[in-house]
Amino acid sequence: MSTTTAVIDLDLPGPVISRHVYGHFAEHLGRCIYGGFWVGEGSPVANVRGLRSDVVEALRAIRVPNLRWPGGCFADDYHWRDGIGPRDQRPRMVNSHWGDVVEDNSFGTHEFMELCELLDADPYVSGNVGSGTVQEMSEWVEYLTRGDDSPMAALRRANGRDEPWRVPFWGIGNEAWGCGGNLRAEQFASLARQYATYARNQGGNALYRVAAGANADDYTWTEALMRSFDSLADDAGAPAGPFQALSVHYYTMSGSWGDKGSATRFDTDEWYTTMAKAAFVDELLTRHSTVMDRYDPHRKVGLVVDEWGTWWNVEPGTNPGFLYQQNTLRDALVASVHFDAFHRHADRVVMANIAQTVNVLQAMILTDPESGALVLTPTYHVFAMNVGHHDANALAVHLRDVPTVEAAGRELPLVSASASVKDDAALVSLSNLDVARDRTVVLDLRGRDVVGHEARVLVAADPAAHNTPEAPDAVAPAAHDGVRPHPRGLEVDLPAHAYVTVSLALG
Numbered sequence: 123m124s125t126t127t128a129v130i131d132l133d134l135p136g137p138v139i140s141r142h143v144y145g146h147f148a149e150h151l152g153r154c155i156y157g158g159f160w161v162g163e164g165s166p167v168a169n170v171r172g173l174r175s176d177v178v179e180a181l182r183a184i185r186v187p188n189l190r191w192p193g194g195c196f197a198d199d200y201h202w203r204d205g206i207g208p209r210d211q212r213p214r215m216v217n218s219h220w221g222d223v224v225e226d227n228s229f230g231t232h233e234f235m236e237l238c239e240l241l242d243a244d245p246y247v248s249g250n251v252g253s254g255t256v257q258e259m260s261e262w263v264e265y266l267t268r269g270d271d272s273p274m275a276a277l278r279r280a281n282g283r284d285e286p287w288r289v290p291f292w293g294i295g296n297e298a299w300g301c302g303g304n305l306r307a308e309q310f311a312s313l314a315r316q317y318a319t320y321a322r323n324q325g326g327n328a329l330y331r332v333a334a335g336a337n338a339d340d341y342t343w344t345e346a347l348m349r350s351f352d353s354l355a356d357d358a359g360a361p362a363g364p365f366q367a368l369s370v371h372y373y374t375m376s377g378s379w380g381d382k383g384s385a386t387r388f389d390t391d392e393w394y395t396t397m398a399k400a401a402f403v404d405e406l407l408t409r410h411s412t413v414m415d416r417y418d419p420h421r422k423v424g425l426v427v428d429e430w431g432t433w434w435n436v437e438p439g440t441n442p443g444f445l446y447q448q449n450t451l452r453d454a455l456v457a458s459v460h461f462d463a464f465h466r467h468a469d470r471v472v473m474a475n476i477a478q479t480v481n482v483l484q485a486m487i488l489t490d491p492e493s494g495a496l497v498l499t500p501t502y503h504v505f506a507m508n509v510g511h512h513d514a515n516a517l518a519v520h521l522r523d524v525p526t527v528e529a530a531g532r533e534l535p536l537v538s539a540s541a542s543v544k545d546d547a548a549l550v551s552l553s554n555l556d557v558a559r560d561r562t563v564v565l566d567l568r569g570r571d572v573v574g575h576e577a578r579v580l581v582a583a584d585p586a587a588h589n590t591p592e593a594p595d596a597v598a599p600a601a602h603d604g605v606r607p608h609p610r611g612l613e614v615d616l617p618a619h620a621y622v623t624v625s626l627a628l629g
């Protein structure tokens with residue numbers, strides 16, 4: 123097999139990779155909010171007004187750009203007025219989607235907004251379309267964003283917050299084809315227009331409204347939402363309509379929805395099936411974009427992947443409704459492959475939110491329910507290694523001589539790559555999806571002088587390696603010395619099942 127080559131024109135910057143594709147998602151589900159973010163003011167776990175300090179600190183380090191809340195399916199059962207005012211007087215409800223447990227609403231609007239302030243992240247609030255009223259959504263926006271003495275602004279003040287908040291992102295429903303109402307596409311498209319109309323810009327706050335989009339490859343859902351715009355785009359720009367973006371959800375698993383596969387015990391076939399399904403996200407984005415292009419050729423309407431990531435069977439012995447799963451090097455590579463696709467689609471994909479930040483699905487952070495110990499997952503480390511891509515310009519990466527395997531009915535290229543440039547720095551991401559073989563990649567770097575480089579690697583001997591309170595650094599990034607000068611640029615060693623980033627200093 124000849125050496126794999128990655129040709130990169132460093133002087134041809136493409137569209138900006140929004141930092142918001144590195145967004146996160148926190149639902150009232152299992153131990154994400156309660157025990158994950160929120161421990162309460164009286165907790166022995168160190169906290170700032172009830173919010174876990176170690177979780178905030180770890181997330182600040184990866185520069186979380188935005189946080190989606192309160193769901194997910196929970197959002198369409200959530201009535202925001204239950205989550206304001208004195209905590210001991212807040213009404214309770216049943217969280218019917220996730221474990222059928224009683225939710226005491228001690229984490230509500232003020233707690234979420236405070237969390238965003240501590241994280242320095244933009245709030246992305248999911249409004250309730252499934253079981254909420256138009257008035258309820260409209261008043262939530264007023265409560266959050268209005269500065270004068272309107273009824274909702276006055277209520278917010280009475281609850282201790284004088285200044286309005288800034289809320290840039292607003293979700294219009296969630297999975298309306300399923301838990302968000304079991305609606306037909308055309309029916310939801312009409313409702314989305316109605317609800318989005320009343321989610322008004324107030325107090326100088328401009329909302330970017332995201333209509334609940336398709337389930338994975340349901341391109342007809344995207345078509346129906348795009349058809350609902352008032353006009354086709356002309357040379358003047360975007361199609362007119364009351365929302366600015368649509369979402370899509372896509373989860374990766376090696377098995378089926380009935381038996382998704384274990385997070386930590388998998389064979390070679392399951393490895394490649396997982397990688398092939400993760401890599402499919404690129405085709406998915408291309409095809410949704412193609413549908414959108416017909417109505418919006420200038421790509422003004424955003425595509426928001428506001429739920430993505432791995433979904434495995436829950437860890438043995440844990441509540442099936444809590445979606446708690448371990449996170450291995452395999453999850454890390456699923457993340458890196460998604461980011462490569464988001465970078466390639468930077469002209470359409472404006473935001474993405476991994477599901478979910480703490481203790482649920484493909485988490486960044488796992489916390490031990492007994493000791494409270496915090497563990498950073500391999501996925502966390504991919505987010506950390508990719509910070510240089512935030513708001514950088516995408517660079518095309520042309521791969522040559524990449525071996526493939528047949529998996530999940532597709533040809534899976536065994537190297538995934540992307541790159542970006544910002545000022546005098548470039549960042550190249552390289553994932554070796556070969557579970558067993560090391561590979562060398564030549565970076566054929568054109569257009570600008572490379573005056574320095576530094577590489578990092580995320581790898582372990584076992585592709586199922588993961589971090590625990592006893593071994594928190596079983597998978598952690600390290601300096602990578604497998605990079606050498608090459609007549610065309612650099613030669614980079616990629617260990618089997620490894621993620622490597624190469625930072626370039628440009629002259």
Ligand code: AHR
Pocket residue numbers: 149193194195196296297429477478483
């Ligand atoms: O992320 C878990 C769930 O997955 C969300 O609540 C829902 O939107 C999706 O089906």
